[in-house]
Amino acid sequence: MKRPMKPSSASMRAAPKSAIQQLIDSRPDAAKVDRFLEGRAIPIVEGPAVTFVWRGEANGVSLRHWIFGLESGSALARIPNTDLWYLTLDIPHGSRVEYKFEVHRSDRSEWIEDPRNPNRARDPFGANSVLQGEGYAVPDWVRPDPTSRSGLLEPFGFHSKAFGGMRSGHIYLPARFRKTRLYPLVVVHDGRDYLNFAVMKTVLDNLIERLEIPDMIVAFTDSPDRIREYPNDEQHARFLTEELLPDLTHRLPIIDRPQARCLMGASFGAVAAFSTAYRYPGVWGRLLLQSGSFAFTDIGKTNRRGPLFDKVVEFVNQVRANPVPVSERIFMSCGVYESLIYENRSLVPLLDATGMQVKFVESRDGHNWENWRDRLREGLSWLFPGPLMFIYE
């Protein structure tokens, strides 16, 4: 007699139903939905399958995200006889995705944060909800650590001849700062945003405490008009290199060598850092460029990103036509969910071929401050390895 066939291997078994599918199959009513949502982490992460849910009365609900290559505005489906809306997407391992819901009602549509998801990322425009995909965890070194000694942030003001006006920012001095010691200098573009949205002071305190980077002085600078000043601006480069750098080197115990000087920035800030180094080759020996807006054209001058990028395109085209070494070590990072990933990937081999040491790191994230925060440890410690390799106690 033949035995009935049973699934004998994992491959023969049906994939387990997702939580949302089980709910749908149960023909839920409001009470079932209540029970389903109670205590459940939202979005629902089941391996690579991620289910976004929103509950309420509306004509329609869409998911708004900033993943380049994945359609934004995908509609959530309503589970019949309920007010629960859902959308399941395949999200690769280690992803971090910022999103909002767009809720459509008869008279209006509004973008809202996910009320059931406590994870938020703030930025200069407000806040987004954050999906932490399977395999992503907020790094422990971005959280305040009571055992890390706190560095000092001091405001500074500076009259710039290049700009003909005052410039201000903050100087970070490490916890055990001593005037008799010499320190490397990092100059940060969009300093206030790095401090507020990438918690860079906490990151510095923690990485220094863990010996992963050396004690360093960091100048957080800001521009009143970054859109004009950051894309390859002669005045800006002059301000940083001929005014700010000598002033800081004069006032503070800074190692007066290119290897100890770093310019960093994100997006247009990365363009500002790189273009300044390009105008002053050999001065800035370290560059940290995050999600650089390195737009270029292979033919013609018209770029798809609009006139704001015209100066950037002109600069990057010039670099691509004549790549020369301007620094010693460049750390570049970019999220694979950014439209800029193509431009950044394209730039790496060109820079590498000049003899500069280039390290390029990709992450499953977008064009946002927490992506830039999460790459700070790898970038800073590669540019400025801390005494970890020297300390054995």
Place this chain on the structure above:
Amino acid sequence: MISGATRAVVLLGAQRFDPTLAEAVAELGVEGKIAAITAGWQEREEEDDDLQEHLGGRTVNLRLHARAEEVFKNDPDLHAAHRERQAILRHRQDFYRIRLEHALDAQHVIANRAAPKDILHDEARASIQEIRDIDRSHLERCVRDHKAFEERWRPLERPAIVDQIGEIAELVKDCDAIAIAGGHVASLLNRLRLFDVAKLTAGKVVFAWCGGAMAVSERVVLFHHSPPQGPGAAEVLDEGLALVGDVVCLPQPEFRLRLDDRERIQVMARRFAPATCLALPARSRVTWLKRGPKNPSGVLALRDDGMHTRFEVSGAAGLGS
């Protein structure tokens, strides 16, 4: 082997949380005072209360870090020259690292290629030889730079240093042993060399742990398999005091070495052979006498097949691995 006149050298694992130094001191029958060197702790050099207490209050801190600061204050020319020499050494280390990383990358690529076994074997040997040559030439450059500095500035003849060495020698004379703590190994080595401490070890037992163990060996190798900036390459820093020969000391293997990574362990073992790479976890120790190592406890030896075993002594003096 241990250098000429030193009575014994005891290498120990980390002492910070679970110290075993007192046991080792008792085992060697050291009953008198112990000169303590904590210069690797830099500005925290004199925060040695725990060490004092652990050894029953009989340590005398030699204050080598503070003494070096005094020397530099009193002899600004030497200070400037010293800074310049350190800057040269940093450049050397940087350029060496660039060459080394390429050689290690090449070794890794070749090790993972498919080819007839005898060709792979031969190429693997060539890869390691390439790395060894880079290590050797780096060390030669460092030695040359030290020599040039010493010939030009004659530090051991300068009054600021002679006075300090005299005071240190007086302190050490009354001690039966010298205890060298870890910390910043480059800074420690620098102070040990500046005050010619190797000479003061004659007739003494030397206890050294972590960075201290590295500094008293022939060759100081910096290592960390998982630093934050990506896969770390072990790099030769400099010659050590060579109070102990034929070993490379690797303290804190618990979080610095990936002992399960056979390829990396194999490269380390082959790269530094014939010296034995000794991993010194917490609570481990081994004593070196004139006739060789004795009573190893908890020490691990890296093997050239990528495995590691307990370090054991075969016969009276052999370096078993």
